[in-house]
Every structure is written in C-alpha cells, then in structure tokens.
Amino acid sequence: MQVYKYQELMEKLENDELEQIGLGPEVYAQLLAIYLYQSELSKAKLLWMRMSDNLKNKEENKELTQLHLLTVALQKNDSSDFFDYIKFEWSENVKPIVEDLLAKQREELFTLMGTAYASIYEQNLLEMTQMSAEELKSACAALNWTQEQDGDQVIILPIPKETVSSVAGDDQLLKLTEFVSFLEN
Amino acid sequence: MGSALENYVNQVRTLSASVSYRELADELPESLSLLVRNWSILDNVLETLDMQQHSLGVLYVLLAKLHSTTAANPEPTQIITLMRDFVNRGNVEQLRFAICAFYEVCHLFTEFVVQKNLSILGIKILSRAIERIREMATQLTPIHADLCQLSLKAKNFNLALPYLDTDITDISTVAAELKNQQQQQQQHNVDANNDAKYFLLYYYYGGMIYTAVKNYERALYFFEVCITTPAMAMSHIMLEAYKKFLMVSLIVEGKIAYIPKNTQVIGRFMKPLANHYHDLVTVYGTASSEELRIIILKYSEVFTRDNNMGLAKQVATSLYKKNIQRLTKTFLTLSLSDVASRVQLSSATEAERYILKMIKSGEIYATINQKDGMVLFKDDPEKYNSPDMFLNLQTNITHVLDLVKQINKMEEEIMLNPLYVKKALGSQDDDLTSEQGKTNATYQQTNSQIFKFKDSTD
Structure with missing residues (x-):
C-alpha cells in the first residue's frame, strides 16, 4: 500500500486552501481524511484547529466532527475508539479514503500486536479491533497466530511479523565507491 | 490627477525607459510622502504604470498604499490581489535596486493581512516573494520571518516547512544592502536595527512551528540559534525563545541542552527572568512525576500567560516516558502494576497503554504478556546488518559529506576575503568575530549532525 496514493489530490486541496477563503466542508473533510491516511496527525490536528467554527458545529457537517474524533483517537493511540468511530455512514466524497485508512490501520495494529505482545486475551483484542469474533478468528488464522485456553478465557499468542526489504x-x-573516493581525496 | 503625481509618473516612465534604475531607485524615496498624501487617487497612478516595465514605480505606490491603510481602509481582497499580481509579475532585476523598500512592503503587507484575519491568503504570496527575490536557495531574507508569522497565525505550515528545512548559509540584511548601494536618503531612512529583529524572529517562529509539528530536535536547534546569537543586550524575543528552549530540551534530552559558552546574555539577563522555568528543570531532574505535576499546577498561571501551557503538558508526558525508559535499563521483566507504581501512573492499564505507545514509536523494545501481566524488556534488536540500517548509514554519510563540502567552500571564501587577509597579516590575535558569525549557524548544524551520526552507529 502506498502512502502517496492521494498525494496529487492533497496538493490540489492544500493549494485551494491557500488561495480562497470560505471553502465548503467537503474540501476539509477530504483533506482531513487524507492526512489521517498518511499518518500526518499533527497536520490533521492543525487543519481542525484552523477550520472556522461555523463549519465545525453544524449538524450537516457531522462528518467533519467524526473525522476529528478519529484524529483524537489516533493521537491517544486508542484503537478501540478509533475502530468504533470509523463505523459511520461516510459520504461518497471521503468513502474510498476512509476505507483505505481502515485497512491500513488494521494492518498496522496487527503488526504492532505481533511485536508488542507475547500473549493477549481474546476479549481485549476484540475490543481493540472492534471486530466480530469470526472476523478476528480468520484474521489471526491468516497470520498463523495460535491460541490457548486460560480458564474460561481464550489467550492469543501473536507472532512477530518478518520484515523484508531489499x-x-x-x-x-x-554509493560505497562514492564514499571511498571521497575519503581518498 | 495632481500635477505632482503626473511628475511622478513621468519620472518613472522616462527613467525606466532609459534603463536608469539606479537613479530611479535613488530618487523615488523622496516621492513617498507625496504618494501617501494622495492615497485616494493612487489607483489612477497604478493604471498608468505597467507592473513589469515600471516595477520600481509600482513598488512605491504599493508602499504608499500600505502606509495609508488606516486612512484609506481599502478592501482587503483588492490589496491581496494587487500584491499577488505584483509578486508574480514584478521585474526582479529592477526590484533589486530597491530591495529595502521591497522588504518593507512585505512587512507592511504581513501586518495588514494579520490585522484583517486573512493570514492564510498571504502565505502563498510571501513564499512566492521569497522565491523570486532571494539570490540562492540557502539565503535567509527578512521576509522569511513574515512567512513564519503568517503560517503560525493561519496554523498552516505546509508551505513554510520546506523553507525551514533548508540550512541557511547566507543572510540578506537591510544594513548590507544599504552599504552596497550607498543609498543614504534622509527622508527614507530604513532602520537597519530591524535586521536583528527579523533574524531572531525567524528562528523563534521557526522553533515554534517545529514544536507544533513535534519535530523537537529541530525546534531545539532553532531556539538555540535564537538564544546564542551574539548580543550585548537581551531581546525579548530571545527571552521567550529561552523559555521554550528550556522546555523543549527537557522533552528531547531530559536536561538543559548544552549551550555554548560565549553567551553571557543568558546568564546575566535571561536566567533571572525565567526562574519559574528553571524550577521546572530542577523538579524534572528529581524524576518524580507527582512533584512535576504539582509544580506545573502551581505555576500554571505563568505558563498560561506565556502561552507555554501545552508545552508544559508535553514535558509532563515526556517524564513518564523517560522513567519507563529508565526501567528498561534496570529490569529484564517487571509486572505491569509495578511499572505503574514506579513511574507513578494511576493503574496497570495506563502503564500498558504507555508501553504500547512507546513500542509503536520505537522508543523502547519490549513485549507484554497479558497472561501473567508481565512486561519483558528487550535490547535493541538492531544488529546493524540489515539493508535498512545500511540505507540509514548512507543518508547520514551523504549528509555529512555535503556539510564538509559546504564548510570547505565557506572557508575558502573567507580565506579569499581581502578584509580577512589584511587582518590576518596585520595582527594575528585580532578577533574575527564578524566572519565567525556567518559560519556559526552552519558550524553548529555540523556539530549536531556529527553527534547524531555517532549515536546511530555506536
């Protein structure tokens, strides 16, 4: 998945913002969603801060408020809030971006779980991911994560993900030739 | 149109046509008061001038317009459009003859849009102005500070950050321009003392922008440049920068960052005025989050007045993290509730949340075992054998090589400087403060770069 997927659109929107005032809520919503997708949390936060108040508090712009809630959840690293707030009727305007965001965050969460936990209660993981039991089961199975029984609770044993880059x-x-030639001169 | 204004237009037209820009630039300042007096009909004057052919003439009309905004109270959009047009189409060759006036136009324009609450519309215009007027990409102009101010006002840093990321090797100042041009009109005497102000403001605002986007290392560097600028007296900009410097250095290093010795101003003037902040540093040193919380509460009025409350909260969070990091040095495994009590967090769940966050950002290496409620601290798994590390090393080496080249270039420049040669031959002990000032910024940058490089390799 590439971070630069929405780069062009983002540049256009940023430019619009610098040249006009009184932009509609849809522009802000799109830009906010793209920032979230690119993990530019401080940019998202600043964008929310500079939005005019009469855009923020209106009932018909609920989407903006919802996106802001996502920003806050990501900032606090509160994944259960995040996956809860993302369940929302998104307009066509931002829907594809939010879907990509969801997929990306899920993947990141599972990678993090793999490195950060040796064992985690299924109940906690369910809460963090806000997935149904079946969904979680298949996701864990896809990653080869095993589970064992601890009393009446199920414990999942994550495995760290191997990173490959070349x-x-x-x-x-x-590059090495360059360095050597520099050192010799 | 008054006959005096007609004269103005004619003067601009004839001298521009004969390419006597030097002469024109010398004479125009005298007409400024005339233009300001006739603010109501300046639009008519503009109509008779061409942005490209008569850039100098238009420049002074703009200056007069901006000087008379209180009397004329013009439509903001009109000024903004005019300015945008001028910055895009004005002839840079001509403008260089009156660069001080151009800077002044930019300063006044900044003031104007800030006042009208339209800062966001000015950002692009000023960035374009810098783009066109600077002589090279690494030159600092007084407009940089204006751009940062607008960005802060508008809370939009997208355009300002690339400028801040560029290391400065040269500074364009009004004083230097005046010296170059030997333009000493009495009526229009530009105050060269403002050079220092815009230099300090640039580094102060820049530091604030970096703090806002949480690039604390770079913010620390900007504040450091601001407070270590050689000075005899203290500027208020430096004092505010010093307060922020103290807080940011707690976040980055956990103690006061190293300050070069040559800055007596700090000890003499700034320390006594920032004693609340020094108290904060002392308490931070005790590593007790509880006491830190109390002192922040106690001084909250001061911090709020200085607009540093948000930063104070970041300092508090950073202490929790520092304390957890400290634990990893002593323990191999620890239960979550032990972590909570040792770093004074309220519960094991909160400790788990902090640890998870720190694992995510790579600040510590650990695994949590929920089954027995333990954390297992691990060593940095980096074996320095991965392609990623090699890439990291490569970028760092390239960066250092570039800096070495830059320093060699600057050294050569200084060695060829007649003034330097004269001094060096005359008396060996003479202080070369003026040359040093120029290289200072780059030198500091190199130092921090080399340290950073060391960190990532040892």
Whole structure:
C-alpha cells in the first residue's frame, strides 16, 4: 500500500486552501481524511484547529466532527475508539479514503500486536479491533497466530511479523565507491 | 490627477525607459510622502504604470498604499490581489535596486493581512516573494520571518516547512544592502536595527512551528540559534525563545541542552527572568512525576500567560516516558502494576497503554504478556546488518559529506576575503568575530549532525 496514493489530490486541496477563503466542508473533510491516511496527525490536528467554527458545529457537517474524533483517537493511540468511530455512514466524497485508512490501520495494529505482545486475551483484542469474533478468528488464522485456553478465557499468542526489504546491490556498490573516493581525496 | 503625481509618473516612465534604475531607485524615496498624501487617487497612478516595465514605480505606490491603510481602509481582497499580481509579475532585476523598500512592503503587507484575519491568503504570496527575490536557495531574507508569522497565525505550515528545512548559509540584511548601494536618503531612512529583529524572529517562529509539528530536535536547534546569537543586550524575543528552549530540551534530552559558552546574555539577563522555568528543570531532574505535576499546577498561571501551557503538558508526558525508559535499563521483566507504581501512573492499564505507545514509536523494545501481566524488556534488536540500517548509514554519510563540502567552500571564501587577509597579516590575535558569525549557524548544524551520526552507529 502506498502512502502517496492521494498525494496529487492533497496538493490540489492544500493549494485551494491557500488561495480562497470560505471553502465548503467537503474540501476539509477530504483533506482531513487524507492526512489521517498518511499518518500526518499533527497536520490533521492543525487543519481542525484552523477550520472556522461555523463549519465545525453544524449538524450537516457531522462528518467533519467524526473525522476529528478519529484524529483524537489516533493521537491517544486508542484503537478501540478509533475502530468504533470509523463505523459511520461516510459520504461518497471521503468513502474510498476512509476505507483505505481502515485497512491500513488494521494492518498496522496487527503488526504492532505481533511485536508488542507475547500473549493477549481474546476479549481485549476484540475490543481493540472492534471486530466480530469470526472476523478476528480468520484474521489471526491468516497470520498463523495460535491460541490457548486460560480458564474460561481464550489467550492469543501473536507472532512477530518478518520484515523484508531489499536495496539493489548495484546501488549499494555505487554509493560505497562514492564514499571511498571521497575519503581518498 | 495632481500635477505632482503626473511628475511622478513621468519620472518613472522616462527613467525606466532609459534603463536608469539606479537613479530611479535613488530618487523615488523622496516621492513617498507625496504618494501617501494622495492615497485616494493612487489607483489612477497604478493604471498608468505597467507592473513589469515600471516595477520600481509600482513598488512605491504599493508602499504608499500600505502606509495609508488606516486612512484609506481599502478592501482587503483588492490589496491581496494587487500584491499577488505584483509578486508574480514584478521585474526582479529592477526590484533589486530597491530591495529595502521591497522588504518593507512585505512587512507592511504581513501586518495588514494579520490585522484583517486573512493570514492564510498571504502565505502563498510571501513564499512566492521569497522565491523570486532571494539570490540562492540557502539565503535567509527578512521576509522569511513574515512567512513564519503568517503560517503560525493561519496554523498552516505546509508551505513554510520546506523553507525551514533548508540550512541557511547566507543572510540578506537591510544594513548590507544599504552599504552596497550607498543609498543614504534622509527622508527614507530604513532602520537597519530591524535586521536583528527579523533574524531572531525567524528562528523563534521557526522553533515554534517545529514544536507544533513535534519535530523537537529541530525546534531545539532553532531556539538555540535564537538564544546564542551574539548580543550585548537581551531581546525579548530571545527571552521567550529561552523559555521554550528550556522546555523543549527537557522533552528531547531530559536536561538543559548544552549551550555554548560565549553567551553571557543568558546568564546575566535571561536566567533571572525565567526562574519559574528553571524550577521546572530542577523538579524534572528529581524524576518524580507527582512533584512535576504539582509544580506545573502551581505555576500554571505563568505558563498560561506565556502561552507555554501545552508545552508544559508535553514535558509532563515526556517524564513518564523517560522513567519507563529508565526501567528498561534496570529490569529484564517487571509486572505491569509495578511499572505503574514506579513511574507513578494511576493503574496497570495506563502503564500498558504507555508501553504500547512507546513500542509503536520505537522508543523502547519490549513485549507484554497479558497472561501473567508481565512486561519483558528487550535490547535493541538492531544488529546493524540489515539493508535498512545500511540505507540509514548512507543518508547520514551523504549528509555529512555535503556539510564538509559546504564548510570547505565557506572557508575558502573567507580565506579569499581581502578584509580577512589584511587582518590576518596585520595582527594575528585580532578577533574575527564578524566572519565567525556567518559560519556559526552552519558550524553548529555540523556539530549536531556529527553527534547524531555517532549515536546511530555506536
């Protein structure tokens, strides 16, 4: 998944914001959603702060408030709030972005769980992900996570995810040659 | 149109046509008071001038318009459109002859849009102005400070950040311009003392912007430049920067960051005026979150008045994190409730939340075991054998190489400077303060870069 997916749209919206005043709520909603998707939390927070008050508090702009709640949840690292607030009737305007955001956050959460927990109660994980028991089961199965019984509760044992990244060998060689030539001169 | 104004237009037209910009730039300041007096018909004057051919003439009309905003009370959009047009189409070659007036226009324009609460519309215009007037990408102009001010007012840093990220190697000042041009009209004497003000403001505002986007290391550097600027007396900008410097250095390093010795101003003037903040530093040193909370509460009035309350809260959070990090050095495993009591958090759940957050951001390495409620602290798993680390190393090396090149270049420049050669040959002990000032900023930057580089390798 690429972070730069909405880069072009974002640049256009940012530019609009700098040249006009009195933009509609849909522009702000889109920009806010993109910032969240790109994990630019401080940008999202600032955007909310500079929005005019008569946009924020209106009933028909509930979407904006909802997006702000998502920002706050992400800032507090409160995933259960986040996945709760994201269940909302999003307008067509931001729907694709929010869907991408959801998928990205889920993936990140599971990666984090893999590294941060040796064992976690299923109940807690259910709450954090706000998924149904079946959904969670299949997600864990896909990651090869096992579980065991602890009294009447189920404990899930996550496995850290292997990260693979590669850089072309030629590139490395080129860089190293550069350094050596610098040191010798 | 009054005949005096007609004369103005004619003067601009003839001198522009004969390409005598120097002469024109020298004579125009005299007409400024005339233009300001006739503010009501300036639009007519503008109609007879062309933005590109008569940029200098238009510049002074704009200056007069901005000087007379209180009397004329113009439509803000009209001024903004005019300014945008001028910045985009004005002839830079001509403007260079009257660069001080151009800076003044930008300062007044900033004041105007801030007053009208339209800061966000000014950001792009000023960024364009910097883009066009600066001689190289690493030159600092007085307009930079205005751009930062507008960005802060509008809470929009997208355009300002790229400027802040660029390391400065050269400073364009009004004093230097005046010296270059030997333009010493009495009527229009630009106050060269403002150079220091805009320099300090740039680093102060810049530090604030970096703090807002939570890039604390860079913010610390900006505040440091601001407070270590050689000075005989203290500026209020420096004092405010010093207060923020103290708080940000707690967040970044947990203690007061190293301050170069050559800054007597700090000890003599700033410390006594910032004693509340020094108390905060002392309490932070005791590592007790409870006492820190109490002192923040006690001084909350001062912090709120200085607009530093938000930063104070960040300081409090950072102490919890620092304390947890400290635990990882002593313990291999610890129960969550023990963590909570040791760092004075209210419950095991809250401790778990902090730890999870820190694992996520890579501040500690640990795994939580919910089954027995324990945390297992681990060593940094980095083995320095991954391609990622190699890439990291590469970028750092490249950065350092660039800095070395830059310093060599600047050193060469200084060695070829006739003034330097004369001094160096005359008396060896003479202080070269003026040359040092110029390289100071880059030198500090290099130092911190090299330290950073060390950190990531050892």
